[in-house]
Amino acid sequence: MGKIGKEIAGQVISFIGLVGVAVTCGIPMWRVTSFIGANIVTGQIVWDGLWMNCVMQSTGQMQCRLNESVMRLTPDLQAARALVIISLVFGFIGFLITFIGAKCTSCLKRDSSKAKVVIIGGCLIILAAILILIPVCWSSAITIADFQNPLTLETQRREIGASIYIGWAAALLLLVGGIILTTSCPPQKPTYGYPGYTPAPMYPYAGPVPNPATYGPVYAPPPSRPYSGTGTYVPNKPYAVPGTYTPARY
Secondary structure: OHHHHHHHHHHHHHHHHHHHHHHHHHOOOOEEEEEOOOOHHHOEEEEEOOOEEEEEEOOOOEEEEEOOOHHHOOHHHHHHHHHHHHHHHHHHHHHHHHHHOOOOOOOOOOHHHHHHHHHHHHHHHHHHHHHHHHHHHHHHHHHHHHHHOOOOOHHHOOEEOHHHHHHHHHHHHHHHHHHHHHHHOOOOOOOOOOOOOOOOOOOOOOOOOOOOOOOOOOOOOOOOOOOOOOOOOOOOOOOOOOOOOOOOOO
């Protein structure tokens, strides 16, 4: 249950991060230019985004214009277009892959295969976090440098918009979600005898098997003669004394 809970938590955090990346890509608030003249009636706010620029007057009227040409954008925003879209694609693919390898699904049978698929999805989500973090940091650095530049006119100084802050939060959530998914269920070899692991394989008992060995006759030594207990070593059968030898004449 603990591994399933970590997977669900990682998926939820990653989904929130993906929503943040989509919001960062959509809303035109990467740079905000605030100019208020001597008369408050002439005040206006300019929003610069990846896809459109908007101007809001102090009267509440707003006008937006699509950026039809990419070359009109600054280099950081041109790179941000590509990196944010790639981040969305990688994050969405990784998010879908984690559902295939989740323990609560039956798409894959082996636990080791599920763990590897979840790790791949988590790596893609971490890559998506890095891809969204690069343009956000790049754009914020250029915005701060232009704002502190003394040669920049007062009416053209820009500040960091809400999209930058949302992008930082989305990158953090994607990193946390990807790390949780990659460490939730590492693949392990099956270990027998411990709780939580697969039991040892059982082999069926086929019953007693007849012994094919052949047996031959056993030769034993003859029984020894029992001890009489008489205390003498004279043989039972007496032998006659040979007669005297008489030499013959030659």
